[in-house]
Amino acid sequence: MNFITIDKKDWAPGIDKSRKTFRVYGPVEDENGCQIKPLAPDTAPKMDAPVTVMSAKSVLFPQTEKILTATLDESKQDHHVMTPVETDDMPRVVLGIRPYDAKAVQLVKLNFDNPDYQDPYWCAAYEATTFVGLGVTHPGPCDFSTAVGCGPFSEEGLDVLMADMDDKYLAKILTKKGENWVAACGFDTEADPKESQVLFDVLRKEAEKQIQTDLATDKLAGKTILDLYDAPFWDDVAFSCINCGTCTYVCPTCWCFDIQDETRHNTAVRFRNWDTCMSSLFTHHASGHNPRGTKVHRVRQRFMHKLKYFLDKYDQGIMCVGCGRCVASCPVNIDIREVCNRMNDYETTK
Amino acid sequence: MENPYLPYPVRIDDIEVATEDKSLKTFTFVFVNPADEEKFAYKAGQFAELSIPGVGEIPIGIASSPVEKGFVKFTVFRTGVVTTHLHNMKKGDLMGIRGPLGNWYPWDKLENKNVVIIGGGFAFTTLRSSIVYMLDPANRKKFKNIDVVYGARSPGMLLYREELFDWEKRDDINMHITVDGTDDPDWKYHTGFVPQVVEDNAPVADEDTYAIVCGPPIMIKFTQPALTKLGYQPHQIIMSLENRMKCGIGMCGRCNIGKELVCKDGPVFTLEEINQTPKEY
Ligand SMILES: Cc1cc2nc3c(=O)[nH]c(=O)nc-3n(C[C@H](O)[C@H](O)[C@H](O)COP(=O)(O)OP(=O)(O)OC[C@H]3O[C@@H](n4cnc5c(N)ncnc54)[C@H](O)[C@@H]3O)c2cc1C
Ligand code: SF4
Ligand code: SF4
Ligand code: FES
Numbered sequence: 001m002n003f004i005t006i007d008k009k010d011w012a013p014g015i016d017k018s019r020k021t022f023r024v025y026g027p028v029e030d031e032n033g034c035q036i037k038p039l040a041p042d043t044a045p046k047m048d049a050p051v052t053v054m055s056a057k058s059v060l061f062p063q064t065e066k067i068l069t070a071t072l073d074e075s076k077q078d079h080h081v082m083t084p085v086e087t088d089d090m091p092r093v094v095l096g097i098r099p100y101d102a103k104a105v106q107l108v109k110l111n112f113d114n115p116d117y118q119d120p121y122w123c124a125a126y127e128a129t130t131f132v133g134l135g136v137t138h139p140g141p142c143d144f145s146t147a148v149g150c151g152p153f154s155e156e157g158l159d160v161l162m163a164d165m166d167d168k169y170l171a172k173i174l175t176k177k178g179e180n181w182v183a184a185c186g187f188d189t190e191a192d193p194k195e196s197q198v199l200f201d202v203l204r205k206e207a208e209k210q211i212q213t214d215l216a217t218d219k220l221a222g223k224t225i226l227d228l229y230d231a232p233f234w235d236d237v238a239f240s241c242i243n244c245g246t247c248t249y250v251c252p253t254c255w256c257f258d259i260q261d262e263t264r265h266n267t268a269v270r271f272r273n274w275d276t277c278m279s280s281l282f283t284h285h286a287s288g289h290n291p292r293g294t295k296v297h298r299v300r301q302r303f304m305h306k307l308k309y310f311l312d313k314y315d316q317g318i319m320c321v322g323c324g325r326c327v328a329s330c331p332v333n334i335d336i337r338e339v340c341n342r343m344n345d346y347e348t349t350k
Numbered sequence: 351m352e353n354p355y356l357p358y359p360v361r362i363d364d365i366e367v368a369t370e371d372k373s374l375k376t377f378t379f380v381f382v383n384p385a386d387e388e389k390f391a392y393k394a395g396q397f398a399e400l401s402i403p404g405v406g407e408i409p410i411g412i413a414s415s416p417v418e419k420g421f422v423k424f425t426v427f428r429t430g431v432v433t434t435h436l437h438n439m440k441k442g443d444l445m446g447i448r449g450p451l452g453n454w455y456p457w458d459k460l461e462n463k464n465v466v467i468i469g470g471g472f473a474f475t476t477l478r479s480s481i482v483y484m485l486d487p488a489n490r491k492k493f494k495n496i497d498v499v500y501g502a503r504s505p506g507m508l509l510y511r512e513e514l515f516d517w518e519k520r521d522d523i524n525m526h527i528t529v530d531g532t533d534d535p536d537w538k539y540h541t542g543f544v545p546q547v548v549e550d551n552a553p554v555a556d557e558d559t560y561a562i563v564c565g566p567p568i569m570i571k572f573t574q575p576a577l578t579k580l581g582y583q584p585h586q587i588i589m590s591l592e593n594r595m596k597c598g599i600g601m602c603g604r605c606n607i608g609k610e611l612v613c614k615d616g617p618v619f620t621l622e623e624i625n626q627t628p629k630e631y
Contacts, residue, residue, distance in 0.1 A: 067355050070403035080403050080444035081359045081382070116614070117354045117599045124351075225608050229628045256603035259355075259596045261406045268404030270355070275604070282604055283594050283630075286430040289567070291593065291607075291630040301606075301630075309609035 003196035004182060005189045006162075006169040012044045014185035018093065021184045022130070025059055026095035027052055036094065045095045047164070051140055055252030055325065056101045057108065059094055060125040061274075067121060068270040072263065082270065087124035093181050096134045100145045100321035102157035104252030105131070107321070110314050111255050130177045133158040134169075135203060139211050142324025144337055146208050147215035150321045153204035163203050170196055215337045217318055219344045220311055227348045228308055229300065237339055238299035240332040245276035247326035247334070248302065253319045256282075277301050303339050354599045357401040357446025358386040360422075365441055368425050370506030374472055375437055376413065376425040379447060390450060392416055393457065394479040395590065395618050398449030399598050400424060402439075406432045409595040409613070412450065413475035415482035417489070422447065425475045425509060451598040452617050455480055455562055455588060463558050464495040468573060470544045470565030474500055474509045476590060477564055481517065490522060497552055501528040501544040501569075505537060526551045545572040548580075555581040562588045567631075574621070584622035591617045591624075591631045607631055 006014065015024060019041070026045025028037050033053040039045060068082040105126070112122035136143070136152035145151050155161050159178035162169040170191060173179055182188075220228075248254040258275040261268060275282060278299070283292045292298050310319035320336065327335050364378035377400075381387045392398075392412055399407040414423035428437045439445070455476075465484065469477045477500070484493050498517070502508045508527065518525045518539075528540035528547045540547050544565065553559060561582055563573055570589065577587055593605040593612040600614030608627035610616060624631075 068403075072404060080446075082357055082401065082403050082446055084353050084356055111601060111603075114600075117601065118351055119601055120351045120353045120355075226626065226628065229608070255601075257596070257601075258604075259407065259602065261402075261404050263404035270403070272602075275602070277603070285592070285594050286433070297630070304608075304628075305603075305606070309606070313609045 002173050003191040003193050004171050004187055005191045006187050008167055014187055017186050018184040021091055023090050023092040047096045054250055056094055056097050057252050060122055064271055064273045066269055067272055070268045071266055072268055073266040087121055089124055089128050091128050093130040095132050097131050099133050099154040100150045100323045101252045102131045102133050103150045103154055104321045106157040107253050107319055108255050130159045130181045132160040135163045137207050142327045143211055144213035144215050145322035146211045147213045148320055148322040149317045152207035215340055216344045228343055231346050233342050234296050234300045238296040241295055241299050241334055243278045243295050245278040246329045248276040250325040250329050307340055307343055357448040360447050362441055362443045368509050374425055374427050378421050378423050380421050392450035393454035394483045395454035395476050396450040396452050398447050401446035401448055402435055405435045408432045409598055411476040413478050415479045417483055417486040427472050452613055455618055460560055461492045463560050465493055466497045466552050466561040468499045468548055468563045470501050470569040473564040478510050497524045499526040499548050503530045505529055505532050544569050545576045548573055549576040560586050564590050584625055585620050587621040593631055
């Protein structure tokens with residue numbers, strides 16, 4: 001069974017049925033716009049929501065997360081010995097995730113799950129999560145996912161990809177995890193695989209056609225890090241940036257974090273929190289020395305990391321899935337597409 | 351799955367004031383669970399995260415040497431939140447150590463080579479680890495000449511003074527100790543800045559000579575031309591970088607210079623490698 005149809009009137013009851021085994025996340029709209037959140041028992045995901053303000057990364061990588069604790073009570077035998085907070089292994093499903101956000105998870109995985117170290121918190125959450133994507137039939141004006149190896153119907157990182165067919169969803173089951181979720185919901189109306197694939201292809205092509213982008217990344221790999229770093233345009237790129245960090249928080253592929261301790265009564269807790277390379281404190285030494293002491297350094301770091309260091313390090317494309325959130329959210333309209341093209345087109349005169 | 355954020359529990363076994371102004375202390379730790387000592391097997395040049403529950407973690411170079419067993423040592427300069435808290439702790443207190451982290455000086459490559467060690471200020475910790483390692487009877491024959499240039503502001507600011515003066519008496523290591531200035535009339539060693547002492551005393555480089563340089567940025571900056579004058583090529587100059595760190599395992603993303611993460615791909619790099627990255631250290 002690799003294609004099924006889900007009648008929309010069966011959708012909410014099916015999701016409710018799956019709650020026995022899954023914690024359910026999906027888009028909801030509130031006073032802060034649209035967000036991916038845990039769905040309260042009687043709420044259905046808002047599948048026709050516009051792109052969520054924040055990506056889905058927080059499902060695996062919460063904005064703040066306890067990692068270790070210790071008691072400081074010296075009468076206890078194990079005082080001052082840190083122990084891990086239990087990882088959260090409860091199966092969960094993210095409904096209506098955009099395909100580029102699922103691909104972003106695969107890019108972030110390169111960082112948290114590598115041959116040398118595996119981050120136990122992220123990896124446990126990843127193992128436990130099923131991603132049910134919804135193809136984007138009307139990409140927004142900032143979407144440039146097709147230019148970066150992704151797209152409105154990209155399957156990478158998804159367990160199920162669905163397409164909205166008015167009164168029903170057509171769903172392509174991509175993995176074992178996807179099968180399990182479908183079974184938990186009781187969705188079992190098989191669809192003809194050949195016909196369904198043709199339908200998907202038509203929808204994909206129509207959606208891709210709507211994305212207008214002239215973004216080019218083809219020449220980035222051939223340039224040296226130092227040539228790009230020393231390029232003359234960084235002052236200009238950074239000029240209007242206020243280092244607010246919004247672009248990094250909304251980005252599905254940004255993973256930098258800080259580690260901080262807190263003590264309440266006799267309990268010490270070590271947290272990790274999202275951090276941003278746009279902050280001068282990010283690299284500030286205790287001595288006062290700061291290797292990225294100016295805003296130009298920091299703006300350059302963000303673009304160099306996404307568009308060059310990551311590319312050179314992993315050889316898996318750039319660290320951007322083209323969701324356009326940073327473009328839409330930046331208060332001063334800094335546009336990664338323009339910066340990327342400047343880097344791609346840059347020829348040294350040396 | 352191993353949890354790379356989880357420190358080994360350790361007990362503070364000894365605290366020594368290391369410099370006359372009391373800004374540096376050397377902490378000796380023993381592992382609460384003896385089996386952890388084996389898991390912590392390290393090489394000279396690596397660092398660890400000293401972890402105080404409820405206060406925070408700091409990356410600190412390992413000052414003890416792999417040939418010293420039963421304890422690990424770190425020398426810490428008091429400067430901010432965690433280092434100040436640590437300076438106020440007592441013998442017997444419990445805390446944690448996470449590591450060993452990062453790479454080390456290229457000991458395989460240095461075999462059968464002349465090694466020149468150049469250090470300034472309190473960046474002498476992993477150099478001490480290295481010297482003790484090389485002078486160990488089992489290792490000394492693996493290296494040709496060993497020269498050490500080490501400088502501090504004043505005699506009382508030199509770390510590990512007793513060991514320095516012991517090494518000074520040996521004939522299998524050439525010590526060039528220097529201070530910026532002193533009013534001690536009995537001072538038997540050099541006065542002057544490290545770069546000048548290097549230029550005047552360090553051996554001229556042949557292809558079998560390597561220099562390891564650790565110190566404040568200003569010292570490193572002026573030592574490079576001195577080494578170049580003596581014929582050292584960028585691949586013969588080995589340096590250890592200190593960027594601000596948190597995770598120490600290449601995940602939190604803050605310590606990079608270009609695509610290298612100083613905590614995981616470093617902290618030890620050759621000048622040749624550093625010359626190919628942005629100078630963000
Ligand atoms: C590889 C390496 C080896 C080091 N070896 C030594 C050593 O042997 N002896 C020694 O005294 N110091 C050493 N340092 C510097 C030491 O880590 C900082 O002085 C220390 O982190 C300051 O912490 P703080 O909490 O007191 O300062 P705060 O300013 O309160 O800093 C808060 C936090 O920021 C981070 N941080 C701030 N400055 C630095 C810095 N320069 N480097 C790394 N992280 C920083 C730490 O996570 C710290 O907990 C080393 C640094 C690195 C990277
Ligand atoms: S959102 Fe815009 S202004 Fe804010 S840090 Fe990013 S680039 Fe700068
Ligand atoms: S860099 Fe911008 S467009 Fe690219 S993935 Fe991040 S938020 Fe989306
Ligand atoms: S300290 Fe976290 S990546 Fe280097």
